[in-house]
Amino acid sequence: MKDNITLEIEEIDRMIHEPARLRIMIYLSLIQEADFTNLLYNTKLSRGNLSVQLQKLEAVGYIDINKKFIKRIPRTLVSITDAGVKALRKYKENLNRILSSDNQESSE
Numbered sequence: 001m002k003d004n005i006t007l008e009i010e011e012i013d014r015m016i017h018e019p020a021r022l023r024i025m026i027y028l029s030l031i032q033e034a035d036f037t038n039l040l041y042n043t044k045l046s047r048g049n050l051s052v053q054l055q056k057l058e059a060v061g062y063i064d065i066n067k068k069f070i071k072r073i074p075r076t077l078v079s080i081t082d083a084g085v086k087a088l089r090k091y092k093e094n095l096n097r098i099l100s101s102d103n104q105e106s107s108e
Contacts, residue, residue: 012098015060016091020045020053025088028063028080036076054078062087 016025023043028034034042040050057063062084066077080088 011094013087013091013094015056015062016087018053020049021057024050024053024057024078025062025080025084028078029085029088033077033079036078039078057084 016022020043023045024039027039027042036050039045039054040047043050045053054063054065058065061081064079064081066079068075068077
């Protein structure tokens with residue numbers, strides 16, 4: 001039988017848990033929307049890595065990606081969705097629960 005901590009760890013959202021995607025999600029949760037260049041600068045990811053991670057987050061519905069032209073210059077805008085906000089909140093709650101249960105067990 002699995003213990004509670006193992007079960008809680010299994011509940012961690014792997015889509016968010018990956019470090020690059022976690023950076024993107026946290027940053028977007030703070031500002032709601034950013035363009036690709038802003039995300040590139042603030043997450044310190046390479047263009048290719050950022051692009052791949054954004055596609056993965058968009059595929060599960062955590063972010064929206066909108067491409068448009070402003071004075072003939074292409075601009076990619078990325079925003080966190082309601083589902084993304086909820087998923088990040090749940091991720092944080094699960095992680096806090098795991099960390100607090102780990103502290104309780106090690107103090108016993």
